[in-house]
Amino acid sequence: MRMETGSWKTTLVLLFLVASTDVVAGEIDVAVRGGVTLPFYEQRFPVGVSLPYTEGLAIRQQGDLAVDARGGILFGVGLRFWANGVVGVEGRYESGGIEFDVQEPIFLVAVGPPLPVTIGEFPVTSLTSVDADRLAPVSLNLALRSGRRTRVVLSGGVSYLPALSLVVRQRFTLGLALLDYSMPAIEAGGEIEGRIGANAGLSLELPLGNTAALLVEGRGFVFQSEKFDWDEAQFFGVDPLGRIVVDEMRESLRPVEFTPTFCHFAVGVIYRF
Numbered sequence: 001m002r003m004e005t006g007s008w009k010t011t012l013v014l015l016f017l018v019a020s021t022d023v024v025a026g027e028i029d030v031a032v033r034g035g036v037t038l039p040f041y042e043q044r045f046p047v048g049v050s051l052p053y054t055e056g057l058a059i060r061q062q063g064d065l066a067v068d069a070r071g072g073i074l075f076g077v078g079l080r081f082w083a084n085g086v087v088g089v090e091g092r093y094e095s096g097g098i099e100f101d102v103q104e105p106i107f108l109v110a111v112g113p114p115l116p117v118t119i120g121e122f123p124v125t126s127l128t129s130v131d132a133d134r135l136a137p138v139s140l141n142l143a144l145r146s147g148r149r150t151r152v153v154l155s156g157g158v159s160y161l162p163a164l165s166l167v168v169r170q171r172f173t174l175g176l177a178l179l180d181y182s183m184p185a186i187e188a189g190g191e192i193e194g195r196i197g198a199n200a201g202l203s204l205e206l207p208l209g210n211t212a213a214l215l216v217e218g219r220g221f222v223f224q225s226e227k228f229d230w231d232e233a234q235f236f237g238v239d240p241l242g243r244i245v246v247d248e249m250r251e252s253l254r255p256v257e258f259t260p261t262f263c264h265f266a267v268g269v270i271y272r273f
Contacts, residue, residue: 028273029080029088031215035266037096037135039069041259058110060121065105065253067130067168072097074264080143090141090155094221096264100130127171133164135260137221139199149207156200161223163194166258169233170249185233186246188256197223197261205270213270220263228256 045065078092108121141157167189201219208214230250 026084027082027088029078029082029270030273031078031080031092031268031270032076033078033215033217033266033268034073034075035217035264035268036071037074037098037262037264038071039098039135039260039262041067041069041098041261043067043257045253058112058121060108061105062108062123063103063105065126065128065170066103067128067256068101068103070099070101072099072134074266076266076268082143082145086144086146088143088145090139090143090157092139092141093136094139094264095134095136096262097134098132098262100132102128102130104128128169129171130166130168132166132258135161135164135221135262137161137197137199137223141199147205151205151213153203153205154201155203156198159197159199159221159223161195161197161221161260164192164260165190166192166226166228166256168228168256171233186230186250186253187233188228188230188253189258190228192226192258192260195223197221208269211272213272215266215268215270217266217268218263219266221261223260225257225259225261228258230255 043066045067074094074096076092076094078090080088080090082088104126106123107126108123110121137159139157139159141155143153143155145151145153167187169185169187169189171185199219199221201217203215203217205213205215230253232246232250
């Protein structure tokens with residue numbers, strides 16, 4: 001059922017009346033902030049591929065695939081209503097980007113019978129990519145503050161993280177184009193459903209005149225992790241050796257367990273009304 005405009009106005013008035021018995025004494029803060037995210041996701045995928053001569057190639061793996069999330073750019077906005085000088089209610093929105101560093105395993109490949117040439121072991125790496133949407137939680141918090149002009153604010157509460165997409169794809173390229181070996185890819189990921197979590201943070205507000213303040217803030221967000229199994233990605237023209245390598249990798253790799261928990265450090269400006 002769609003709420004009429006008059007009903008929305010009535011609801012907003014009631015919310016302000018309930019929040020404080022002294023509406024005139026209330027204060028509203030509007031904040032705009034920017035900074036960096038610090039995600040906590042890091043995962044190593046230990047697996048050992050060791051194939052004897054098959055279709056003329058022998059493959060031996062050294063090292064593990066490792067994925068480490070690193071920070072990206074964050075921006076956010078917030079609105080706080082202070083019913084009195086100490087206790088307030090805060091609504092906020094953040095949008096933080098995340099990047100990924102990948103440590104590739106090394107595959108030692110040797111060429112031999114039944115092929116007409118023999119080549120000793122030489123190193124070849126895989127090509128791994130990680131793509132993820134921005135983390136964009138919406139939060140409703142209880143806030144406590146101290147001080148009159150220079151203020152310290154502690155706030156925390158419930159957060160909702162909307163659905164986002166994450167895909168980890170590993171493609172094998174043995175560097176043997178002259179021998180016409182085509183290698184497929186495996187991938188893990190998909191859509192992470194929206195979920196409820198929590199947040200808490202501490203901020204320092206330094207006055208910039210009578211109605212504005214410089215904001216310095218640190219905050220953390222906690223959300224439940226999500227698991228994805230590896231599967232064969234779409235490919236064309238894969239030879240039998242490629243399928244053997246992919247099947248062994250897919251069955252040996254542990255699932256991707258992505259944790260969208262992160263913290264951020266930000267600076268911004270607060271306007272007080």
